[in-house]
Amino acid sequence: MTYQKPIPLKNIDNAPYWDAADHHEMKLQKCNDCSNYNHPPGPGCSKCGSTNLSWKNFGSDVKGKVYSYIISYRPFLPGFQNDIPLVIAQVELDNAKDVRIIANIIDCEPDKVEIGKSVRMVWEDITDDRALPQWKINE
């Protein structure tokens, strides 16, 4: 059974993030001039406009706290019909507080989600060579 849901499309700006994800690691774009992270990444720093940007590797141990979430009871895109209810959460990273990353919280009953809940990043192997970062509640 092939993967039915949208696969992240790599482009000139986001490729390092998704390449790292394929290896079950997280990389974030960082500005060398103002030291802020820039996420989602782009050709210029959204804080200072600098193009002096680099990528920092956080490895495979990525933790954070739920900052906000929604729960979809209807699939808004094809491929998600078996994932309802679907928890979509924005998570504040423990090691980079100004960065918040959106993903699903997988294997999670909707009534278990709340703001502040501790989660960790896991990677779903969605095709032979692609992996998708997701959140999982820390028990």
Added chain:
Amino acid sequence: MSKITDRYAIVGVGESERSKNSGVTPLHLALDAARAAISDAGLEAKDIDGFMSYNENDSCTSHQLATNLGVRPKYVKDILGGGSSTELLIADAISLIESGELNTVLIFRSMNGRSGSRVGGGWDPNMLQANIDGGSYIIPYGAASPGQWFGLFATRHMYETGITQEHLGHVCVSFYEHAQRNPKAFFHGRPLTMEDYLNTPHLSYPFTKHDFCLESDEANAIIVTSAEQAKDCKTKPVYIMGMSSRQCHPHSHYWSDLSQVASDYVAPEVYQSAGVKAEDIDVASIYDCFSWVVLRQLEAYGFAPRGEVGDFVAEGNLRIDGKLPTNTAGGMLSEGYTHGMNNVLEIVRQLRHQYGETDRQVKNCEIGICTGWAGPDIAGAMILRN
């Protein structure tokens, strides 16, 4: 006060029929709305020398509309956009009249929003990923609807400020109540009680179907001209005291920061431009693509302090006899949906006291605010007076 205060006016408003399935093209709807607005103003089509519209590749062009009215306009402009576009285009119209390029401008929005191209879905996921800034960070997770994106803002804001599901319900119930007095409202004859609301399941938490705007086939039009020329029009002009509209968020992927919205930037500017304060406002049209968006704007525009907005709506202040009667034709939650222009038509009619002695008229209203919201990153607002 600003340079434009009271020097320009909305002199005509009009709409087509509203339905689930118009059976005609957006051009036909636009012609009906334009003719109604021109007649409302007591003008002839040839008096309009500028035509403008906003659309999402789902409409006709300004040039098509003008030529089908038998007019060869001096200026046409069609922009891609949704909420706040009315305010953006009024600002453009004023600039062109101020510079002497144009005399009178008709602005319209026409769409088969229900039977044709719907905002609610049917998009190709890869097209969405490629076209939405930062799309790869949301589309693979099933987040493809404004209800989900704005929902992330809503959940966090509700957590921080104590807004509850019932507070969202007060917005819906108040607007549905207005719609029961408006025979042309989509949900006329379908009242909503708080009990019904609270028993409605979530479509996308924290939103139920009642918290989402409706989808309709319709066109709306307004006519803007200078205060001098407004004197010759048939209807009582509604003067523009001040306005502001801008796209503004610290990151182009606005969901990267849920703590601020463009309305926070527009609010001080619009009051400064008009020379009035929130407490001077008698009636409001607040962009309501979702119930929570109203609450967030009540905070931004200073109608209740942060943390007290829920109480403000629970006290009934959005109702016809409340402190701030809002979206008095039913708004986009229950009247119709043209990305905000139907709310502009209503506030113009309220400020003209067009409903007279009926129960639809907000008593003694002199100053009104109209706000737009295309998303957390784009807001527009204007303050009007009679």
